[in-house]
Amino acid sequence: MRTLRIVPQKCTGCDQCRLVCSFVQMGEFQPSHAVIKVRSFEEQVRFSPYTCFQCAEAWCMKACPVNAITIDPNTDARVVVTPACVGCALCTIICPYGTIYMNPTNHKATKCNLCHGAPACVKTCPTGAIEFVELEEPQDWTGSWAEENNQPFLLALARGDYNPEIQKERIL
Amino acid sequence: MGSFLGVVLHTDLANRKVWREELPPAWVLKYLGGRGINARMLWDLAPQGVNPLGPDNPLIFGAGVLTGTSAPLSGRSTVTTRSPATGWYVKSSVGGHVGAALKFAGYDHLVIHGQSGKPVYILIDDDRVEIRSAVHLWGRDTRQTTMQIHADHGPEFQVACIGPAGENLVKFAAIMCNIHSAAARAGIGAVMGSKHLKAIAIRGRKPVSIADPKRFWEMVWEARRNLAATPSARQKHNFGTAGGMLALNELKANPTCNFRRGYFPETYQISGQRMTQDHYTKNAEACYSCVVACKRHTEQNTRDFGWVSSGGPEFEAVSSLGAGTAISDIETLLKGNELCNILGLDVISTGSLIQWMMENSEHGLLTPEMKEGLTFDWGDSQTLVTMVRKIAYREGIGDVLAEGVRHAAQVIGGDSWKWAIEAKGLEQSRVETRSAKGYALGFAVNPRGPDHLHTQCMAEFGHRPVGVELIEKITGDRKYANPYLTEKRAEIVRWHEDAYVLDDGLGFCSFATSVDFSIMPRLMAGFLRAATGMEVSEDETMFAGRRVVTLEKCFNVREGADRSDDCLPWRLMNEPSPDRPGAMNSKEELDGMLDEYYKAHGWDLRTSRPTREILKMLELDDVAEQLRALGRLPEEDAQ
Numbered sequence: 001m002r003t004l005r006i007v008p009q010k011c012t013g014c015d016q017c018r019l020v021c022s023f024v025q026m027g028e029f030q031p032s033h034a035v036i037k038v039r040s041f042e043e044q045v046r047f048s049p050y051t052c053f054q055c056a057e058a059w060c061m062k063a064c065p066v067n068a069i070t071i072d073p074n075t076d077a078r079v080v081v082t083p084a085c086v087g088c089a090l091c092t093i094i095c096p097y098g099t100i101y102m103n104p105t106n107h108k109a110t111k112c113n114l115c116h117g118a119p120a121c122v123k124t125c126p127t128g129a130i131e132f133v134e135l136e137e138p139q140d141w142t143g144s145w146a147e148e149n150n151q152p153f154l155l156a157l158a159r160g161d162y163n164p165e166i167q168k169e170r171i172l
Numbered sequence: 173m174g175s176f177l178g179v180v181l182h183t184d185l186a187n188r189k190v191w192r193e194e195l196p197p198a199w200v201l202k203y204l205g206g207r208g209i210n211a212r213m214l215w216d217l218a219p220q221g222v223n224p225l226g227p228d229n230p231l232i233f234g235a236g237v238l239t240g241t242s243a244p245l246s247g248r249s250t251v252t253t254r255s256p257a258t259g260w261y262v263k264s265s266v267g268g269h270v271g272a273a274l275k276f277a278g279y280d281h282l283v284i285h286g287q288s289g290k291p292v293y294i295l296i297d298d299d300r301v302e303i304r305s306a307v308h309l310w311g312r313d314t315r316q317t318t319m320q321i322h323a324d325h326g327p328e329f330q331v332a333c334i335g336p337a338g339e340n341l342v343k344f345a346a347i348m349c350n351i352h353s354a355a356a357r358a359g360i361g362a363v364m365g366s367k368h369l370k371a372i373a374i375r376g377r378k379p380v381s382i383a384d385p386k387r388f389w390e391m392v393w394e395a396r397r398n399l400a401a402t403p404s405a406r407q408k409h410n411f412g413t414a415g416g417m418l419a420l421n422e423l424k425a426n427p428t429c430n431f432r433r434g435y436f437p438e439t440y441q442i443s444g445q446r447m448t449q450d451h452y453t454k455n456a457e458a459c460y461s462c463v464v465a466c467k468r469h470t471e472q473n474t475r476d477f478g479w480v481s482s483g484g485p486e487f488e489a490v491s492s493l494g495a496g497t498a499i500s501d502i503e504t505l506l507k508g509n510e511l512c513n514i515l516g517l518d519v520i521s522t523g524s525l526i527q528w529m530m531e532n533s534e535h536g537l538l539t540p541e542m543k544e545g546l547t548f549d550w551g552d553s554q555t556l557v558t559m560v561r562k563i564a565y566r567e568g569i570g571d572v573l574a575e576g577v578r579h580a581a582q583v584i585g586g587d588s589w590k591w592a593i594e595a596k597g598l599e600q601s602r603v604e605t606r607s608a609k610g611y612a613l614g615f616a617v618n619p620r621g622p623d624h625l626h627t628q629c630m631a632e633f634g635h636r637p638v639g640v641e642l643i644e645k646i647t648g649d650r651k652y653a654n655p656y657l658t659e660k661r662a663e664i665v666r667w668h669e670d671a672y673v674l675d676d677g678l679g680f681c682s683f684a685t686s687v688d689f690s691i692m693p694r695l696m697a698g699f700l701r702a703a704t705g706m707e708v709s710e711d712e713t714m715f716a717g718r719r720v721v722t723l724e725k726c727f728n729v730r731e732g733a734d735r736s737d738d739c740l741p742w743r744l745m746n747e748p749s750p751d752r753p754g755a756m757n758s759k760e761e762l763d764g765m766l767d768e769y770y771k772a773h774g775w776d777l778r779t780s781r782p783t784r785e786i787l788k789m790l791e792l793d794d795v796a797e798q799l800r801a802l803g804r805l806p807e808e809d810a811q
Binding site for chain 2: 009012013014015016019020022023026027028029030031032033040042043044045046124126127
């Protein structure tokens with residue numbers, strides 16, 4: 001699958017990515033509505049864009065109680081099926097990267113869907129700080145942390161071994 | 173009206189009132205938005221003879237019509253007021269992100285009236301506008317101020333603020349946006365300081381729309397393709413604006429030692445290339461929506477000054493603080509530039525004052541009391557770094573220098589006025605006009621004083637095919653793409669004047685229109701139509717540019733300006749450039765160009781003032797009437 005890769009040292013803080021993303025999302029320019037964000041560091045000295053990396057664990061999809069998040073067969077992106085979303089915001093709580101958001105206008109979840117395979121931010125970024133790259137395997141962002149820190153629930157999730165009974169045990 | 177919102181936000185700091193004014197779309201067609209509407213509002217709001225540091229001088233911010241859209245290089249804004257340094261009109265250009273924030277908050281312009289008794293800052297958060305106490309911020313530098321506002325309100329707020337220099341009413345204090353982007357020249361920071369306005373913080377979460385999206389995106393990609401094919405855009409990204417200094421040096425047009433010479437042997441040491449290659453430059457930074465990113469961020473753990481980190485230094489900074497003072501130590505320039513940013517000083521004027529003092533010292537005009545232990549030798553780092561602080565805080569001789577070089581020359585005395593590189597009371601920016609005659613004319617007629625942000629006619633250098641074609645289009649013959657010629661400069665300057673208003677009004681960076689002409693007026697007019705849905709032709713936009721240029725001139729005429737004010741610094745008019753025999757901006761030569769320029773404008777040759785007939789043609793009848801009532805129309809018209 002292809003997904004977005006960020007090269008932070010190339011970011012100049014121009015905000016083109018947020019501008020075009022917000023236009024794709026809502027037909028107008030308002031950077032706070034973009035599903036890609038730009039963070040500044042060291043008092044606006046360095047910048048980096050960040051957004052959903054379409055991770056293998058797909059936490060948002062697993063948390064959704066109404067199956068409103070699915071995998072787009074064309075792009076492998078994890079996408080919100082907006083009419084199905086009930087606005088509970090559980091996905092925004094579970095995402096460890098904070099890259100799924102509640103749209104303030106319609107109170108539904110919103111996230112990067114790779115613009116159906118032609119990501120606008122990649123096209124507009126003038127320096128190549130955002131790349132659309134082919135990956136051999138889906139990204140496993142938990143890495144070895146879950147194993148090293150004895151987190152069986154996280155490991156189960158990462159394996160796709162989602163069993164609500166395990167979750168109940170841990171909570172109780 | 174698409175990306176033109178049609179809303180001015182007014183604040184009165186005396187009575188703490190906030191109100192909104194609706195602007196009809198016709199204003200965009202007539203004045204082109206941004207700088208143009210700012211100019212009209214200044215004319216209307218500032219009474220004739222207004223005290224620049226008094227309560228009645230308005231401070232006007234204007235974002236461009238395209239600002240807040242993805243049109244490349246559209247993130248620039250204008251700040252307009254009456255200058256406390258010169259007494260003339262000043263419009264200042266600034267990048268950063270503040271203008272975009274203003275548009276997203278729902279406003280095209282912000283006008284600040286009156287004065288507050290105590291320090292305040294304005295907080296704009298969409299519809300919520302508050303005038304809050306800034307007692308805890310007063311005295312702090314621009315970095316500390318911005319960080320405090322971010323800590324108190326959130327990092328999404330874009331901040332424009334003054335440092336100690338603005339608070340101390342230094343006549344070349346600047347307003348710093350996003351800490352490192354300067355709205356400077358002619359003391360606009362002092363106007364903000366006189367109002368006890370420490371900062372403006374803006375967050376905007378409303379949308380900016382486009383009238384004709386299909387057409388708009390076509391224009392965006394045409395502009396992007398043009399920019400990608402522009403050689404100097406790549407150079408600016410890689411090496412910054414200071415990357416152009418080496419070429420200028422080879423042309424002997426690199427002002428050195430207070431404009432005594434046009435060649436600095438150690439130029440490489442302070443060039444953008446060196447800063448990149450030796451890793452002083454840590455990051456290329458962009459103004460809002462810009463795809464070039466010519467700004468620098470430099471950091472270094474320096475030998476003598478500890479950790480230095482700041483936006484820049486840009487071309488004007490290394491030229492004014494470096495080549496001008498014969499300082500070739502890059503770390504000194506990094507520190508000097510950082511101090512100008514955090515103390516809130518115009519870097520051109522600051523360097524200008526210091527190199528002038530070095531020449532004064534050479535001529536034996538400085539007493540030990542004035543020097544206070546500094547050598548004021550050419551190339552002395554300690555002098556530079558210490559004096560930047562002393563100027564900002566008005567300490568010792570810094571208090572005299574803080575008044576600007578024209579006034580300081582009266583205090584220092586002797587012949588120091590002869591090498592005060594100023595006209596209209598403003599220190600000249602770093603162009604050797606004895607070897608660039610179009611620039612010379614543009615500098616002489618610039619309403620704010622001799623600098624490049626009124627008409628930057630780079631095309632006259634003839635170093636780019638696009639520029640040569642433009643000169644041919646304007647003058648009829650490509651042989652006029654030669655900066656040493658005085659012929660046809662009037663036409664060249666006038667075309668650039670009009671195009672610059674369009675550029676500034678829409679929010680575009682001047683590099684788009686002046687460097688490799690990647691976004692020509694035709695494309696700009698197209699952007700204006702697509703973004704706002706307004707019907708307007710390229711010719712109509714250039715005509716509106718003419719109108720704004722004339723209105724800006726009228727502001728100065730209202731304050732008593734005449735032909736004698738359109739001149740250049742004494743040295744450039746009376747001493748030939750040592751690097752090019754005979755090259756001088758002599759009175760005779762300048763008069764020839766001015767005559768042609770005034771004729772081309774239809775202004776009176778004797779006084780330089782616009783005639784009633786011209787003002788009528790430009791639909792500025794009410795302006796003509798005010799000038800007539802003051803007796804300021806050229807004599808034939810006075811009734």
